[in-house]
Amino acid sequence: MSSATASNTRFSKGPDVNGFYGDFGGRFVAETLMPLILELEEAWEWSRTDEAFRRELEGYQRDYIGRATPLYYAERLTEHLGGAKIYFKREDLNHTGAHKINNCIGQILLARKMGKKRIIAETGAGMHGVATATVAARFGMECVIYMGATDIERQQPNVFRMKLLGAEVIPVESGTGTLKDAMNEALRDWVTNVDSTFYLIGTVAGPHPYPAMVRDFQSVIGRETREQILEKEGRLPDTLMACIGGGSNAMGLFHPMLDDESVHMIGVEAAGHGIETGEHAASLNGGEPGVLHGNRTFLLQSHDGQITDAHSVSAGLDYPGIGPEHAWLHTQKRVEYVSITDYEAIQAFKLCCELEGIIPALESAHSLAHLKKIAPDLPEDHLIVLNMSGRGDKDMASVANWLEQHGDTDKLPNTTVEAAEPGRIDDMQPPHDVAKKTGETE
């Protein structure tokens, strides 16, 4: 561990022995799974201190994933917004195109250690599915991915990638056919095949030890960021920003600096059509505490405790819960959680493409949208690190559909130069106004 590692004070300490972060977390699962979860907890505890495991993990991080990922100074975006100095942590440059692989490589090494031969996973946008299928192929394990039918439709390229990598992709029709339903089906599979199967959960949610284990594997993001910013700027960042679905990329970035009081942290949830419409995926800003998928956390739910469907233009954020550690950090007010609508995310998506030559994942576009709001009002010496959690190739169809539905399609592909002019993109009207104006522009 380097000298730049966070001191071990209160925010980075959790969870307790029962997997709780304050009131959140725990192991709310069927009895069938408990013995396996306890066994996994042992394996995870072992992995944290075993030197050979650490060396093996670091080897794969370096030579297979391509770490360390760069900390990139987003010069044109900084100039365009005219305020804080903006850096991107480039998780989009990882093998398979997102942060998801950091966790998958760690968990598959544990699965091997536990003698498991079959890997199951759930996926929303497909990035976790692709990363899981990738490591399963690399280590020669059978792989089954559960994916909502709706998500299969909107994330075709990733479905194809998973199949090429040898995974079986099982469509889930129940509910709205999104991530929540895929997770239910994965849990059913696990209950049924508990002896042979390792459930590779893709985010910092689920029963203990998953939230802590996934966080640990993702914390490589924050550790590297810490060292890189110290090297480039000689000090820690003032603000860290990351998008939140389940919250694994954010947790990975935040955790190593949670105890550095000077570092402000912002998690960005998906507000979908707007929190007031009820069609969103903002569990913290629009949900209530409850118990689902093995943990207590903030959930989108009815007054009667029934889980309601999430909505986001980004399949990766379309989940009605959030990792329990985030729920705790929210109630402790250590991290600020904000939300961004589909419309704002699409605008930011375009801005990033046009100014930086980086096509961001729609998930990351949510944090970019909040960055747009705050950066101009901050002083020039304010350092912001935004986690570019993944690349947006997978989102081409979603973005094209959105633009087609809400207007402005003609402005996207051929307006790079024009669009780069300050003010031009921001002049776009919100969808309802665009729709109203359709007659005029045609």
Add this chain to the structure above:
Amino acid sequence: MATRITRRLEALKAEDRAALVTFTMAGDPNYQASLDTLKGLPGAGADIIELGMPFTDPMADGPSIQKAALRALKGQHTQQKTLEMVREFRRDDQDTPIVLMGYYNPIYRYGVERFLEDASEAGVDGLIVVDLPPEHDSELCLPAARAGIDFIRLATPTTDDKRLPRVLENTSGFIYYVSVAGVTGAAAPTPESVERSITRIRAHTDLPIAVGFGIRSAEQAASIGRFADAVVVGSALISCIEHADSVEAGTRDVHALVRELARGVRQARLATA
């Protein structure tokens, strides 16, 4: 004082026969039909009634029970209506034990203390909450015991001798042995392997042992009823409702199947005596 569940199981033990435990979902396919089904169960031969509390995300249940929950929720069923249904049932039946089965979130949102108070007042005798392992006994299990409601725990094929005492520790009423590691409605294991597991569990407890998952016919009920203290049937009854031509036919079919199953359970030990 012995609870209604204990009294019923002791009485059946004296008769040397296993109890038939039936599972249906509250509010499936609608409130009135579900209540009619419920009211007819004791007459058809159910000794203990398990009533499902619908939940949107029943992770440990199979498609049949999941669909039943969604049918009920589509009809605006709520936790409050489930308790109301028990209250209505109790007006005519003071003896048949009722166990509510479901997931924790709807109870958590209702408020644990308020829920236990209302459930107790309505006439609920026991609770089975699938996603509350003994590690979380302080959440609901211990408060339920204080409210005089049995907390019935599931033991499974993965619950080994090391873990069993933990599972049994605060369990009361009976222990529910889930005979397969899988979701509800799955195929049943052989009676011989179930009997071996029951013998293993008996070495750890004097609690009555119910066996469920995968039991669909009178023959299966009879073969399990030879050695188990109770036999639980759920998905097969739910299927009757799902596949019936009309709401009334659903109720009728459930009662017909319960009569058959009851015959199986009653003959189980006579056949081998």
